Amino acid sequence: MRVLILILIWLNFLTFLFLFDLFSRESFVAFLNIGQGSSVLIYNPRLQMLYDAGPYGFETISEINKLLPFYDRDIDLVFISHPDKDHYGGLFSILERYKVRAIITPPVNSTESGYLQLLKKIKEKNIPLIYLKKGDKIETNFEDILVLNPKPKMFKSDNQNSLVLKVSKNNKTFLLTGDIDYKVERYLVKEYGNILKADYVLLPHHGSKYSSSDIFLKNLGNFFAIIQVGKNKYGHPHKEVINKLEKLKIDYWRTDLNGTLIVK
Ligand SMILES: [Zn+2]
Numbered sequence: 001m002r003v004l005i006l007i008l009i010w011l012n013f014l015t016f017l018f019l020f021d022l023f024s025r026e027s028f029v030a031f032l033n034i035g036q037g038s039s040v041l042i043y044n045p046r047l048q049m050l051y052d053a054g055p056y057g058f059e060t061i062s063e064i065n066k067l068l069p070f071y072d073r074d075i076d077l078v079f080i081s082h083p084d085k086d087h088y089g090g091l092f093s094i095l096e097r098y099k100v101r102a103i104i105t106p107p108v109n110s111t112e113s114g115y116l117q118l119l120k121k122i123k124e125k126n127i128p129l130i131y132l133k134k135g136d137k138i139e140t141n142f143e144d145i146l147v148l149n150p151k152p153k154m155f156k157s158d159n160q161n162s163l164v165l166k167v168s169k170n171n172k173t174f175l176l177t178g179d180i181d182y183k184v185e186r187y188l189v190k191e192y193g194n195i196l197k198a199d200y201v202l203l204p205h206h207g208s209k210y211s212s213s214d215i216f217l218k219n220l221g222n223f224f225a226i227i228q229v230g231k232n233k234y235g236h237p238h239k240e241v242i243n244k245l246e247k248l249k250i251d252y253w254r255t256d257l258n259g260t261l262i263v264k
Pocket residue numbers: 037038084086087178179205206
C-alpha cells in the first residue's frame with residue numbers, strides 16, 4: 001500500500017512537471033536586471049542561451065530562476081561578448097549551477113587574471129570553447145543568429161572586439177552590442193547598412209558617452225532601446241545618451257529603474 005501511494009505521488013509529480021513544461025513552452029528574450037553589467041537570456045523550450053553572465057552570478061541566477069522552471073538546470077550556450085568582468089564574472093557561479101554545453105567568445109587573447117581563471121575553469125569542466133567572428137551564423141529551431149563583429153585584426157581593444165549579434169526570433173529582431181564604441185558603430189553602419197536595423201537594441205557599453213553615436217542610432221530603424229546598467233562610477237548611462245534618445249524620440253528601458261525586460 002505504501003509503495004502504491006509513493007508511486008501515485010510520483011506519477012502526480014510527473015504530470016505536474018509535464019503540465020508546467022507545457023505552459024512554460026514559450027520563446028522569449030529577457031534583458032536581465034543584474035546590476036552594472038550585461039546578461040540576456042535567449043530562451044526557447046529546446047535550447048537556452050545566455051549572452052553575457054553579469055558581474056557576480058548571484059543576481060544573474062536569481063533572475064534566471066524567475067524565468068526558467070525550477071528543475072531546469074541547462075544553459076546550453078553561453079556567449080561572452082568580451083573579457084570584462086561585468087560580462088563574464090557571473091559565469092563562475094553559473095558553471096556551478098547549470099550544465100553549460102559550450103561557451104562562445106570572440107577570438108581574443110586576454111591576459112586579465114580573472115578571465116584566465118575562468119578559462120582554466122572551463123577547461124577543467126571540459127566545456128568546449130568556440131570562437132566566433134564576423135560572418136558566422138547559428139541557426140536553431142527558433143532563432144537565427146548572425147555574428148556582425150568582431151572582424152579579426154580590425155580593432156585593438158577588447159571592448160571594440162565585442163561579439164555583436166543580430167538575433168531573429170518570434171518575428172522580431174534584436175541587436176546585442178557588448179561594449180563597442182563609436183568607431184565600431186561607424187564601421188558596422190558602413191559594413192551592414194539595413195542589416196543593422198532591429199526592433200530591440202541593447203545599447204552599447206551601458207549607455208556610455210563614447211557609444212550610441214548619432215550615425216549609429218539613426219541607422220537602426222525604429223527600435224526600442226535597452227540600457228543594461230546598475231550602480232556605477234562611470235556615469236552610465238550618460239546624460240548625453242539619454243538626451244539623444246529623447247531628442248530622436250526613441251523609447252528606452254533601463255534595467256536599473258525598470259527591472260528585467262521580457263520580450264515574447
Ligand atoms: Zn561592460
